[in-house]
Amino acid sequence: MNLNEKRRLVIKEETYKLLKAGHIREIQYPEWLTNMVLVKKANGKWRMCIDFTNLNKDCPKDSYLLPSIDSLVDSVSGCRLLSFLNAFSGYNQIRMHLCDECKNAFMTELSNYCYQVMPFMLKNAGDTYQRLMDRILTPMIGRNVQAYVDDMVVTLTEKDQHVADLEELFTPIAKYNLKLNLEKCVFGVEPGKFLGFLLTERGIESKLGQVCNNHADEEPCHDKGGTTTDWAHGLLVQVLISRRR
Secondary structure: OOOOHHHHHHHHHHHHHHHHHOOEOOOOOOOEEEEEEEOOOOOOOEEEEEEOOOHHHOOOOOEEEEEEHHHHHHHHOOOOEEEEEOOHHHHHHOEOOOOHHHHHHHEOOOOOEEEEEOOOOOOOOHHHHHHHHHHHOOOOEOOOOOEEEOOOEEEEEOHHHHHHHHHHHHHHHHHOOOOOOOOOOOOEOOOOOOOOEEOOOOOEEEEEHHHHHHHOOOOOOOHHHEEEOHHHHHHHHHHHHHOOO
């Protein structure tokens, strides 16, 4: 199979996934129509991206401010325990206004489609998601939770209070039906031992394999497969049990 055939197969598979998830629909009369491009990821797999360059040029910039990275770093200093949560395909959890769906259309060899949810690469996608998080987490922001777009971190100086804080965070997450990416969620992390978490302009990132290699002589904090430690798993179970009562 040559490269072009592989790309066609990737496009077909990704398009089917988006259709099955209800993220896109076929469209006949789009107001805008843009190209679809494939970008090779670090692991060798392909990511299907939409080139919204022309649409973004015509859209006004949302002036909503993202949190300061320096402030986020300062907020976790001195915390005895942290829990990191990441939204699953965060932008895609926001529905597009029906009148705007025809503006984010893209073409493939199969047909033309448009997004019914907010896609990545839109000019104001990050600002829109940050506004959502700031509104639904208003009582917690700056007190025991920090949020940067689709990344959240629960911060606390007292270890015994951490379960209660997680339960408080899960309440609005459940209320607004937000989905979490469990592979990127880590609970009960001691900041001094989990140096693989990096606060960057793209949010909160982790390099789990590097962390465990750096701390091979210490008590295991996380394995490369993405499973939490027994202690952290127990912490999550406590939260889930308390929510059912």
